[in-house]
Amino acid sequence: MTEPSTPTTVAVEAARGRARCRLVPGAFGPRVQGGDARGARVALVATGALLLGGDEVVLDLEVGAGAWLEVVETAGTVAYDAAGRASSWTVRARLGAGATLVWDGLPFVVADGAEVTRRTELVLDRDARVVLRETLVLGRSGERGGAVRSRTVATCEGRPLLVEDLDLSPQVRALPGVVGSHRVVDSVLALGWRPVSGADPGDGAYRFDLDGPGALVRWLGDDLHRSGAVDDSVAAWRHLP
Incomplete structure (x- = not known):
């Protein structure tokens, strides 16, 4: 996969029964694993090798009111050596009033030579809730x-509830106030x-309360x-029904 793909779309609406x-389907083939009248658990299965230079992966999530x-x-993602070609990973989620989204994401590994832009856009209506985990791993074993x-x-x-722009390029991340020598950035929103x-959760993780309704824990x-x-x-x- 080395060209823009069709966005993977998952849309859920509450319905009787x-x-x-x-x-x-796009870069991922979504599969329903279970659910009820108000929602569903959907697995993402990669339809090809990810993430290669030039890939532009887009996931669109839509959760209807009350759903x-x-x-x-089903597996973590590795951004491979791109030989100078950039790639991108974009998640766009829109939640209706009273909707809930839970995504306990698996590790996203950035191998030597990869150049990746990750974008996460979340739009919440009244009383909507999101639990989102993102884990960035800088390099495979023995890599920077x-x-x-x-x-x-x-x-x-x-x-606006949260705007964060985190530059983890090799020349920046070792600067004071970024990540220093650490190679794992594990976060949940x-x-x-x-x-x-x-209270802070301990074990080296810290909690940051947002100015609006929300919090971030990062390790x-x-x-x-x-x-x-x-x-x-x-x-x-996590707040599943």
Whole structure:
């Protein structure tokens, strides 16, 4: 896969008996794993090698009013040596009033030579909620890792909730206030409400409360299996019916 793909679309609406799902395959083939009248659990199955130089992967998620969607990744993603060719990974999610989105994302590994732009755009209507985990790993074993720029923009009822632009290119990430020598950035977002506990989760992870309804827990380290505090936050925050 070395050219722009059709956006993968997952749309869920509550309906009598069983939720209605609209699935459009692209870089991923979405598969319904289960659900009820209000929502569905949908797995993303890659339809080809990801992520290669020149790839432009787009995932569009639509969750109707009062509905829920859980996105399940069947495997992590590796951005491979691009030989100078940039690639991109874009997630666009729109939630209606009272909707819920949960995505406990698997690791996104940026191999040596990769050059990736990640964009996450979240639009929440009244009383919508999102739990989203994003785990960036800089390099495979023994590698320093390529360049990745990760931008997240979230709005709630038309007002900005979170805007973050994280440049993790090799020449920038070692600067003070970025990630230093760490190679794993593991984060989980709660959007649309303020989780009750305001304490830091410990084990090297820190919680940041947003100015609006939401919070972010982030862990920096070298060994992904040590980020158990992020696992705990995902488990505590997920709000499936």
